[in-house]
Amino acid sequence: MPKWISGERLIQRLEEWAPKKLAYDNDKIGLLVGSLHKQLKRVMVTLDILENVADEAARQNIDLIIAHHPLIFHPLKNVRSDEGQGKIVTKCIKHDIAVYAVHTNLDIADGGVNDMLAEQLGLDQAEILQPTYQEPIYQLSVYVPESHADLIRKVIGEAGAGKIGNYDYCSFSTSGEGAFLPRSGADPYAGRTGRLEQTRELRIEALVPEHLLRTVIAKMVKAHPYEEVAYQAVPVKDAGKTYGLGRIGVLPEPLQFNEYCRIVKETLGLDGLRAIGPEKKPVRTVAVSGGDGNSLIPYAKQRGADVLITGDIYYHTAHDALLCGLNVIDAGHHIEAVMKPGVQKFLKQIIAQEGCDTEVVISESVTNPFRFY
Structure with missing residues (x-):
């Protein structure tokens, strides 16, 4: 079925x-x-x-x-x-x-619209053009019996916890002794109701970005053997990953602007586009943003872009781009x-x-x- x-x-x-x-x-x-x-x-x-x-x-x-x-x-x-x-x-x-x-x-997400456009246009070393958000990151700590430590590390790692740079499943563990007193109605994994128990446990810690925190905790609790799971999630002072609008990268080799316009038109399957700036200008560093990119012109110029590819450029904004020496390709909003x-x-x-x-x-x-x- x-x-x-x-x-x-x-x-x-x-x-x-x-x-x-x-x-x-x-x-x-x-x-x-x-x-x-x-x-x-x-x-x-x-x-x-x-x-x-x-x-x-x-x-x-x-x-x-x-x-x-x-x-x-x-x-x-x-x-x-x-x-x-x-x-x-x-x-x-x-x-x-x-x-x-x-x-x-x-638009802003990793692998989202702007990354898709940068990849389609063949930009190397693409990075964020305008930072807009730094995601909070949490240190998640959970107490688990030694018998289930490997399982919990695996479960939270698969859910996205413990990613640091090019490393996954990063965690740290400390050993200790947990104590608890199961009351009437409890169904303890170890020990008996009404008697103070002590057992060997590990405290497992891992970093979790905010957008994954609920998912990681839910999967951790589901896999945990205890009836009541002891854990905490504490914000880390340093901000996590940076997100933002647009991308900026470089072409494999420099091209004249008029030639690059032709390539963009063919690559994006366009019937036409609007070009702003000198035809013979050499182009190597390219900024790109789907949709309305009028507000990104100063960022593209500041970051050293030779050309900004976007859509819906206004008439007077095109003048501003000319005055600051930035070429622009208005490829239309539909490139998204x-x-x-x-x-x-x-x-x-x-x-x-x-x-x-x-x-x-x-x-x-x-x-x-x-x-x-």
Whole structure:
């Protein structure tokens, strides 16, 4: 019999990759329509949710749409079934299709939209362009009988605890003696009710990033032999991993700007693009950001970029780029469609890890509103 992943579990795993806390303030991410309290047979990934996407999802019996751009970004004054976004919301509800948006948190996440673009463009040594968030890190400590120490180390390591640089499963243990008095109604792993017991235990410590803390603790408690698990999670003073918008890297070899524009157009499968700056300028260091990158021009210039690749550049912002000597390629907001195969690949991996048969498809509906003549 096929096994379907639950909506709650799929989104829990997705948010381990792209935590909500990475998103910009007031970004309308998360569940926007419907419910996650159901088993998912089919999931669709899309950049945008327009009416044609909702129709496609209904035809394909989709249970959940995962979109990059939120369906509901500005408050709706009404939800009418005959016009505007209300038509899309109504169709999704009618066909029991849940809608979940993963937006700027996916832009910022490791391996997210901007990393996908940097990889597609062949940038080497890619790193964050504009830091936006430093994740808190915790020292998790748990007391465990010596007989189960290896199991607990394995379980928390598999859940993501103890990662330091290029090393995984990092932990530290100290030996000691635990004491406890089981009261009436207790079901102790060792000892007897009503008698003070002492047993040899290990204190196992490992570092855990905040976005994985709940998952690590849940799996640790489940694997632990004790009825009541003694543990603590203490914030570490030094901040953890840095996250941010955009990426900056280098090309394998320098190119003239006009030649590089041609390569970008072909690589991203574009019908056209807008180029700002001298045609013959040598290009080696490249900054990239999906979506609206107007605010990133000073960061790209400060970091030594020769060109910024982004979308939706404003007229006067283009003048600012010229004045500061930064070339810009406005490749259009739709370049973020790179997220569709990227998210599909991730979801398929976690569904396989969960031992489920849920299918993940990519929307084929056209949502780019622009055509070039």
